[in-house]
Amino acid sequence: MIAVRELVKTYPAPRGRRGAAAAPAVRANDGISLDVRRGEIFGLLGPNGAGKSTLVRQLTGLLRPDAGSIHVLGHDLVRHPERAARLLGYLGQESTALDELTVALAVETTGRLRGLGAREARAERDAVLAELGLADLAGRPLKKLSGGQRRLACFATALPGERPLLVLDEPTTGMDPVARRAVWAAVDRRRAERGATVVLVTHNVLEAESVLDRVAVIDRGRVIACDTPGGLKDMVSDEVRLELVWRDRPPLEVPEVAALEAAARTSGRRWTLRLPADQARSAVTAVTAGPAFAALDDFTLATPSLEDVYLALGGRAEGLVKA
Amino acid sequence: MSVVPAQAVAGTTSGAVDPSAAAAPLAPRARFGPALGAVYRAQLSRARVARIPLLFVATFQSIGIMVLLRGVVDGGDPARDVVAGSSVLVVAFVALNLLAQYFGQLRAGGGLDHYATLPVPPAAVVLGAAAAYASFTVPGTLVTAVTGCLLFQLPMAHLWVLAAVLPLAGAALAGLGAALGLLAPRPELATLCGQLGMSAALLLGVLPAARMPELVGWARDLLPSTYGVEALARSFGTHPDWSAVGADLGVCAAVGVLSLAVATWAYRRAATR
Numbered sequence: 001m002i003a004v005r006e007l008v009k010t011y012p013a014p015r016g017r018r019g020a021a022a023a024p025a026v027r028a029n030d031g032i033s034l035d036v037r038r039g040e041i042f043g044l045l046g047p048n049g050a051g052k053s054t055l056v057r058q059l060t061g062l063l064r065p066d067a068g069s070i071h072v073l074g075h076d077l078v079r080h081p082e083r084a085a086r087l088l089g090y091l092g093q094e095s096t097a098l099d100e101l102t103v104a105l106a107v108e109t110t111g112r113l114r115g116l117g118a119r120e121a122r123a124e125r126d127a128v129l130a131e132l133g134l135a136d137l138a139g140r141p142l143k144k145l146s147g148g149q150r151r152l153a154c155f156a157t158a159l160p161g162e163r164p165l166l167v168l169d170e171p172t173t174g175m176d177p178v179a180r181r182a183v184w185a186a187v188d189r190r191r192a193e194r195g196a197t198v199v200l201v202t203h204n205v206l207e208a209e210s211v212l213d214r215v216a217v218i219d220r221g222r223v224i225a226c227d228t229p230g231g232l233k234d235m236v237s238d239e240v241r242l243e244l245v246w247r248d249r250p251p252l253e254v255p256e257v258a259a260l261e262a263a264a265r266t267s268g269r270r271w272t273l274r275l276p277a278d279q280a281r282s283a284v285t286a287v288t289a290g291p292a293f294a295a296l297d298d299f300t301l302a303t304p305s306l307e308d309v310y311l312a313l314g315g316r317a318e319g320l321v322k323a
Numbered sequence: 324m325s326v327v328p329a330q331a332v333a334g335t336t337s338g339a340v341d342p343s344a345a346a347a348p349l350a351p352r353a354r355f356g357p358a359l360g361a362v363y364r365a366q367l368s369r370a371r372v373a374r375i376p377l378l379f380v381a382t383f384q385s386i387g388i389m390v391l392l393r394g395v396v397d398g399g400d401p402a403r404d405v406v407a408g409s410s411v412l413v414v415a416f417v418a419l420n421l422l423a424q425y426f427g428q429l430r431a432g433g434g435l436d437h438y439a440t441l442p443v444p445p446a447a448v449v450l451g452a453a454a455a456y457a458s459f460t461v462p463g464t465l466v467t468a469v470t471g472c473l474l475f476q477l478p479m480a481h482l483w484v485l486a487a488v489l490p491l492a493g494a495a496l497a498g499l500g501a502a503l504g505l506l507a508p509r510p511e512l513a514t515l516c517g518q519l520g521m522s523a524a525l526l527l528g529v530l531p532a533a534r535m536p537e538l539v540g541w542a543r544d545l546l547p548s549t550y551g552v553e554a555l556a557r558s559f560g561t562h563p564d565w566s567a568v569g570a571d572l573g574v575c576a577a578v579g580v581l582s583l584a585v586a587t588w589a590y591r592r593a594a595t596r
Contacts, residue, residue, distance in 0.1 A: 060440050062595065074346030081595065085442040086349040096434030100369040112361035113441040115351045121361075157437075164347060 001197050002036035002059070002165070007068035009054050028054035029065070030221035036214075039191055041198045045208045045306065046218035052201045053093065055218070056169050059199065060090045073164065088165040089114070091158040093173075095142060095150060103145075103153045104129065104138040107160055114161025124160035131189075132156050132182045147174035155183055162194065169201045184211055205307045217310055224313045232309045240280045241308055243300045244271040244287060251295040256286035265311075269297070274308055352442040362443075362451025370459045381416040382463040385409040388529060389471050398475060400556075401531045406471030407555035408529035410485070411492055411548050413463040415524035418497035419548075420517035422456045426504025427513025430593050439594035446587045449501055453583060456500075457493025464489055468555070481558035484568065491575035492551030496524075498582025499547065505589035524548040547578040 009029040028051045036042040044052045057063040059070060061077055061084030070077040077084050084090075098106040107128055111121035129135045134149075134156055142150050155171050166187070172180045190196035202208050208215055209229045216226040225232055244250075244260075246269045252258045260283055264271035275283060280301060287296055353361075392405050429435055438448050464485065472479045500517055507513035527535075527543040535543065543549050554571035557563050 057436075062436055062439055064595075075349075082442075083349055085440050086352065087347070088440075090436075090440040092433065092436045092440070094433035094436060096429055096432035097437035101365055102368070105365055105368055109361045109365040110437075110441065113353050113358055113438070113443040115353045115442055118357070161350065163350060 001038045001040070001073060002034075002042075002199065003069075003071045004035075004055075004059070005033050005069045007032040007055065007058060007070065008066045009051075009058060009063065010066055028221050029058070029068075032068070032218075032221070032223055034216050034223055034226055036197060036199060038197055039195045040213045041187065041191065041200060041211060043208050043212035043215040044199070044201045044218055045203065045205070045215050045310070047203055050218045051221040052203075052218055053169055054221075056167055056199070056201055060084050060088065060167055086115075087163060088167050089158040089161070089163040091155055091166075091168045091171055093169050095154050098154065098157065099143040100141055102139050102141050103134055103156070106142060106153060107156050110157040111160030114163075116161050121160060128156050128159045131186055133178070148176050148179050151175055152179045152182065155186075159186065159190075162190075162196075164194075164196060166190070166196060166198045168198065170203070171200065172202075172204070172207065180207075187211075205305055205310075208306050215306065217306075217313060219310070219314070225309070229306060232306060233304055236274070236304045236308050236312045238276055239274045239304055239308065239312075240277050241300075241302045241304055242273045242275055242280050242283060243298075243302075244273070244296065245269055245298040246271070246295055247297040248295065251292050254286070254290070254292045256283070257292050274304070274311070350442065353444070353447070355444050355447050358443045358447035359451045359454075362448055363455050366452045366455030367458065370455055377421060378417065378459065378463050381413045381460075382466055384416070385412050385463070385467040386470050388412070388525075389467075389474055392529070393474055396475070396531075400533075402475040403477065403556040403559040404531050404552070405529055406468065406475055406477060406559065407552045408525075409471055410464050410468040410555060411488070411528055411551045412521075412525050413467055414457070414460045414489065414492050414551070415496050415521045415528075415548050417460045417463070418453070418456050418493050419500040419503075419524065420521040422453065422497050422500035423504040423507075423513050423517030423520070424510075425452070425456075426501050427507055427510035427517075428504075430505060430513075431510040435590075435594045445590045445594065446583075449498075449586045449590050450583060453494065453497035453501055453586070457490060457497050460493060461489060472559075477559045478561065481563055484555060484558040487572050488551045488555050488575070491572050491579055492548055494579030495547035495551070495575050495582055496520075498579055498584075498586045501586035502582055502589050505586060505593045528552045547575060547582070550574040550578075 007029050008031055011026045011028055013025040014023050032055055044055060046052050054063065058065050059072070061081030064081065065078060072084070072087055075083045075087060101109065104125060108121050108125040111124050112118070116124060129138055132152060134153060137145060137149060137153070142153050145153060151172070151174055158166060158168065171183055175183070187198055191198065200212065212229060214226065214228050215232060216223045217232070250257055250261065250271070252261065260273060263275070264273050284299070284301060286292060287299065389405055389409050396402050396405055468482055468485060469479065471477065499520065503516040503520065504513040507516060523546055527546055528548055532540065532543060550571040554568045557568050
């Protein structure tokens, strides 16, 4: 379906102004290889700046790789980037081109530009708006909508003029749960009924765990792991995550707490620890009694998430969202 | 795990089996005509939402200039130049200035990606936007021309020439505006170029050419709007020289074709980096 091999893309260093030091060139994709199978919902997970969008822009023919190959459905997209538009539907992060159009016109026009006839475009417009629950907003310009509604309208424009592959760059950013469900239902329907394949960029860990068949974890331009969410979590299955929130400051005079400090990732009053199950149990026993408990505001004990996998693989912590 | 070393899969992608043999069929391209129509319609609706106040500004600006110059100019050739220049200024304001701003912002904001990931001919996007902006100048230009004729007691018999001046000057200026917007490295520069182009159209189009220094005269000859202004100004005569009007419009048309071709090239360049 999709075969990406040894993809390299370096952004040239921006020219520094006189006096200021020039920033170095950024290697956004550093030898990425991956395969996506037909009918799969395949995720690219990583924090902002990991190189996900750069990868997606090469998949969609918007950016030419410095080296490597991309084959989609048997077509060489490095040699023929213009074919991408006839193979896939793309939802980018920007909506500037559509902002001043009404939702209905944005969907209909995009369908027309994807090669549909006038009547087909209108029919698909009505079907997509009804499917996503956007019919009531059809006459409103996109820029008058809330962030989540606008994002849903943009998602709607990716659907008319059916393509066997959908490439969605953070489709659910800012959406409420209802809109999210509408997006995943629409994606599932296309997969079940027409065998569509979906490549999805996300930095949302919970979303990745619940909707993706397989995930490529990307960090600093490289694929550091690629498996099902369950398979990835098995890599750290002997560990659990313990989160401690202190009322004021950690009671370091308690020896058990002081011993935990070294292993904790601190963010304000919150400590996050990844521990083998037995150690986590004794840590919980220690902090839920005596002076440590008096200083404790809240604690949670959880099985590992993809975020823990990501950290265990050596990824940077910041930038992943749990919501 | 599907992270595979390149050597291991080289055989599957570049071996004896030609990968294109099993290639999936491509969806059809959007054809030029329908795509142009769809872009035009969408752009016109955008303009209706966002640009009506600016159109009022453009029209009032032109009418204001004519009212101001009414005290200085009292008929004859200069009056024709003033009315023709003010009318074409509306076209320059919308087609050159606003379109340069639009494409500058679209390019900077990543909006071109939307079109670049659709199988639509680049010329359809550029021409559709240019045509929409040019048609949006029609009411303002008409109002300005009629007001000018009344103010300066010029004959309105040949105002139908506007039917040729508007699309041709519109094409030339919109093409120029689109090219500026798409080529400017930053959106502020696109805005600046659009403003400067409009100021040039204002000064060089409205002021009588006879009294200009030679250098400024050359600049005036280089500006595509000049030929639209001259064609319109000639039509206010009692016996217009139709061959000269035709020649002026021919220059407009040639510049229009050229600037729209440049704009299409600039779009292609901006859309696929």
